[in-house]
Amino acid sequence: MNSILENLTNNDYNNFYVWLIGCFVIFGSLILLALQNKPTISLIRNDRNILIFLITILILFAGTRAVNIGTDTSNYYNYGFLKGIHISNFFDFIERLDTDFFFSVIMFLTFKLKSFSFFLLTVAIIMNISFYRFVRKYTNYGESGSSLLLFLMITCSFVFLNYEINIIRNGLAIPFVLFGLLYLIQKQYKIAALYLITSFFFHRTSLIPIGCLIMVLIGENVKIKYFIIAYVMAIGLAFLGFGFDKLAFLASLGGEDVQNLAFTGETTYRVGFRIDFVFYNSMFLFLFVKFGNLNSRLNVFLIKYFIVSSVVFYFNFNIPYSDRIGGYSWLAIPLLLFSTVNSSFPRNKYTIMAWVTIFYYTFNHIILPLISGSGSSDGPPHHH
Structure with a gap:
């Protein structure tokens, strides 16, 4: 074999x-x-x-x-x-x-x-x-x-x-x-x-999606529109170069993937603001908000998770392999597509x-x- x-x-x-x-x-x-x-x-x-x-x-x-x-x-x-x-x-x-x-x-x-x-x-x-x-x-x-x-x-x-x-x-x-x-x-x-x-x-980097889930739970009673406003502001901040790599305390969390947050070395991976990733996630977010059932706890929770995990992803654009962190937001896309289709076209x-x-x-x-x-x-x- x-x-x-x-x-x-x-x-x-x-x-x-x-x-x-x-x-x-x-x-x-x-x-x-x-x-x-x-x-x-x-x-x-x-x-x-x-x-x-x-x-x-x-x-x-x-x-x-x-x-x-x-x-x-x-x-x-x-x-x-x-x-x-x-x-x-x-x-x-x-x-x-x-x-x-x-x-x-x-x-x-x-x-x-x-x-x-x-x-x-x-x-x-x-x-x-x-x-x-x-x-x-x-x-x-x-x-x-x-x-x-x-x-x-x-x-x-x-x-x-x-x-x-x-x-x-x-x-x-x-x-x-x-x-x-x-x-x-x-x-x-x-x-x-x-x-x-x-x-x-x-895997220790599960702290990233766990952190996102905790934030969604804390913001359970916050309307989705405020999450969307925060999302748009976060894109602006990421565009201006803000990122978690600027926050030293995150890099001390341990775990080599998390330590990448303090990375400043040479790499072939394209770091910096990624309009392609922002456009990709935003397109799906638009579809979910437009066509999803916003009265369903499942949909609302997933959309909020998708927004929070996308923001975390955008704030990691300055580190190599940020797409690994993007993966935590992309996981929500199939779940949302599935539940949106189910609620819209039973x-x-x-x-x-x-x-x-x-x-x-x-x-x-x-x-x-x-x-x-x-x-x-x-x-x-x-x-x-």
């Missing part, structure tokens, strides 16, 4: 991923459209089965990759695996590898087999099954719409491939952040806290949802790369 895969490059993985998701978007949509007049039970069952098939492919895709795929993969191999396989005491392991606690636990348990591939496969299984559980729960196990289409929209995000093969601690943490978000909306605060704490132990939700998924895929993976000249060094279409 390895010998075939070792010849593949990051670019091959990128291209295969875009094709894979594209095929599922088209065939998945067609199958669901063909079934939508059949009894609901067969529609829900097929929806779930195709989703399980896609999740299985993603697990194999990410879990069998070679060490050279994803910048961070080789770091985990060199600084994690090669160091960790010689440490048999758990507490020594935690101390020596000095990374996020739950991630250390996964490494400690899988490294015993002396196989880095087994470690990658385990991470891929945990990550993808967590995403699977989330989309099933969010769609009420298929009762309130297609789990497959929701998951496909999540995979269309610019950062998702990155979660699978590169920034895997983020990838492990994100489904738990999403569960936390969902339980907060349902006012099940204790369960939400458990999920959010779990996400933090998978009778034709499958048809509309299928078209929305096709549009979202085409926009992110075909139109934007063409506009930016597909080989550009960064910008929304590009995966780091």
Whole structure:
């Protein structure tokens, strides 16, 4: 298996991923459209089965990759695996590898087999099954719409491939952040806290979306229009060069991703105000406010979260790889598209949802790369 895969490059993985998701978007949509007049039970069952098939492919895709795929993969191999396989005491392991606690636990348990591939496969299984559980729960196990289409929209995000093969601690943490978000909306605060704490132990940068969620809870009774005014003002501040990199205390929080906030060194990533990202997020915000049901707690909470996380993203434009922080705002887009379609078109939700998924895929993976000249060094279409 390895010998075939070792010849593949990051670019091959990128291209295969875009094709894979594209095929599922088209065939998945067609199958669901063909079934939508059949009894609901067969529609829900097929929806779930195709989703399980896609999740299985993603697990194999990410879990069998070679060490050279994803910048961070080789770091985990060199600084994690090669160091960790010689440490048999758990507490020594935690101390020596000095990374996020739950991630250390996964490494400690899988490294015993002396196989880095087994470690990658385990991470891929945990990550993808967590995403699977989330989309099933969010769609009420298929009762309130297609789990497959929701998951496909999540995979269309610019950062998702990155979660699978590169920034895997983020990838492990994100489904738990999403569960936390969902339980907060349902006012099940204790369960939400458990999920959010779990996400933090998978990756410390979960503090960013957790902070955004706390701000939304604090501003629960504040009207959306005030959030939008604050959003516009934040764009102005970001344009003038204000950013969290100017605030030294944030950089002392620990965690290498958070420490990037104090970054001033050389990089090929384009730092500074990014009109492309601002335009992208603002376009979706406009759609959600215009077409979303603003009487629904779910929609209002998600829109406020989208606004707050977008502002945090804009204030990080001066640091490299700010798109990793952008990922926390982009997570809300599929959830909002799903709930907006559900509340606006309850009778034709499958048809509309299928078209929305096709549009979202085409926009992110075909139109934007063409506009930016597909080989550009960064910008929304590009995966780091």
